[in-house]
Amino acid sequence: MTQSPVEKIEPWRERWLVGRTGWDQGQAHGEMGRLLEHATREGRLPPGARIFSAGCGRAHNEAWLAGHGYSVDAVDAVPEAIEGARALYGKVPQLQLAVADVFAATAPGPLYDAVFDRAMLCALQPQHRQAYVQKISEKLKPNGLVMAILFRQTRSPDGPPFSVNEDAARELFAAQFDLVHASSCPPPPNPQNVLEEWLCIWRKRSL
Template sequence: MNFMLISLEELYWSSRYLNKETGWDLGSISTPLKQYLDQILNFQLSILVPGAGNGHEASYAFQIGFENLHILDISPVPLGEFLLANPDFPKSQCHQENFFAHDGQYDLILEQTFFCALPPEMRSQYAAKMHALLKPGGKLVGVLFNRDFQPQGPPFGGSESEYLGYFKDLFHVLKMEACKNSIPARQGSELFFVLQKPQ
């Protein structure tokens, strides 16, 4: 493992947060994930939000009753802000580490602007790590950009056919379609997806 690379990555993202260069941050939970969480009846699910940033998805999930909830980010800056805003959230479920070094087993992983922050050459590694972190039958749910960015990011974009290439051999693709409930600024440029790890 290249610890120098990890420390530089942590420095990069911490700098972005400290300088308020967080254009991806919606200020609240994204509509697709809010509506997905609202229809779940089992509040005992173990949930991970990787690349959580300011943790709007986690804040909402915690407020509506999900307690077996973990958030992860490589930067301590947004995690500190999250804990200030959510003082009842267990600190032991707040992980400041590299996603690819994280160990755990989850029923549900929520994807919101983490995939697009990674260099495209890491996408196969992302898919394999998500598969490893999910329990059999567990789901990876979220939104992906359905567009390219110029200049290249982060964020890094892509297409449905490209994404399917990374996921179809590891997961059952239950859904990958144009997102119907994106915020206005992202209308027409997002895919909503649900992937399930085979039993």
């Protein structure tokens, strides 16, 4: 496994190897339907859109999106995460799973209509957030969406995971994106140290 140019991957791999994956809900997140509804309505996400997701873990949410007619490219930097995703969802049509570091330099590829994020931005060391937002912005078409389920409040302010409230999100996204939807979610069943999540959808400005 190559060393990430930004976030260290080895601690993530150790968590996967010993099964310390408390964020994993074992199924699609209960708010996926509402996220998609707002992405379609306020975000104008087109049917069959191409969606990218980094840090997909076992890809429950990405398989759900593929099952709703989207074409989803989902990556995780840890091979064992992608093995787990393939065991569950390897045969889901329109779901492409790959081992990849979101921060790695890649040749320019086709641009996406949307990026999905659940527990990736909030998992990163805060000093790496801006680099992540830049990376996902580069993957988006003009007017493309970031559709995210973020941790708003956690029991451990010093993390991990690291909460990202509206002010923090605006600092990260405002230079390139407009907020098109934000709403609160009930506390998730896990991870148990997360007290509140929120949905947010950002549209990349066209230049």
